[in-house]
Amino acid sequence: MSRIMDSSPEGRQKKLFTPGPLSCTMAVKQAMLHDYGSRDAEFIDIVKDVRQRLLDIAGASPVEWSIVPLQGSGTYCVEAAIHTAVPRDKDARVLVLSNGAYGRRLAQICAAADLSHDVLEFGEAQPYDLAKVERQLSSRAYACVAAVHCETSCGLLNPVEALASSLRARQPGAAFVVDAMSSFGALPVRLDRVHFLVASANKCVQGVPGFGFVLARTQRLAQCAGNARTLSLDLAAQHDEMERSGQFRFTPPTHALLAAQQALRELEAEGGPAARRRRYEHNASLLVAGARELGLRPLLPADALCPVITAFLYPRHARFAFADFYQRLSALGQVIYPGKITSVECFRIGCIGDLYPNDVKHLLKCIGQVLEDMGVPIPVP
Incomplete structure (x- = not known):
């Protein structure tokens, strides 16, 4: 075999065969060379443009859906969605579906917030057993069901669309939170009966780390005002401020948003x-x-x-x-x-x-x- 020399001397980029952060184009990285103030009108227009482009990628109507970006990793947004979706009611309960590390993380989020929850375990790298889910849904009422679309601990796609149909039939009032972190932008998810679809800028969108976002049904989100157990992870409050002023409530990840805008242009240009x-x-x-x-x-x-x-x-x-x-x-x-x-x-x-x-x-x-x-x-x- 012919020898391959060290292709990554100091200063040269390595190729990232990872699920994110991942290799970005030079244009995406160059987009971050500009500085913007968080209150600048031009930056507010950039945030508006990124939100609209994300809606377009999702194929979601701006009448029914809103993009709520949030500073931090994708997990911040998953936590925000669960905090916001579950009412402050002692009887409110969450059903978590788990077949890998990110399903277990959903359960950790519930435990950290002291939310009552049940965990359906399917074994690592085993797809959801819909019959088992349906039996659980028939056994008690849930305020929220949380699932992972692409379980990146092993690369397994879970049947969230079939799950959504079961949930709609058995518990139409329950919120459905889908972690689509590693699939949004490439692997489609029908939005029927989904209330909160969570993703990140540094996965299939091919931006850089710094913020994630939640595709939320606007009407359902409005019903969640006051639910969040934390200040900064309150999606309803974040959405209301963005609709009012176009701004983040707290310091935005300005450079990551610039990168995302360029990455979304490239996604559109790719087809x-x-x-x-x-x-x-x-x-x-x-x-x-x-x-x-x-x-x-x-x-x-x-x-x-x-x-x-x-x-x-x-x-x-x-x-x-x-x-x-x-x-x-x-x-x-x-x-x-x-x-x-x-x-x-x-x-x-x-x-x-x-x-x-x-x-x-x-x-x-x-x-x-x-x-x-x-x-x-x-x-x-």
């Missing part, structure tokens, strides 16, 4: 979410096929794989150590992700961001070299 999904799917198909040739096996069966991120089982070889594998790849300018499944040892490789087929092919070549250098035979037995 929208459908075109971006096709690119990600091409990346993922090349990755999985090339990894199989090296002897690496995906954690999930082929029909369960999604193009956002793929988990691969550790090679069963005495000379394979993930920490060494990771550092060697990083030295070649290729950054992957450790596993987030507790029941099996695996690592993850993302295919989203400013990545194209040649990037994936180069990564596979680097993986082959690293395995060879570690003394792991190829293909891995």
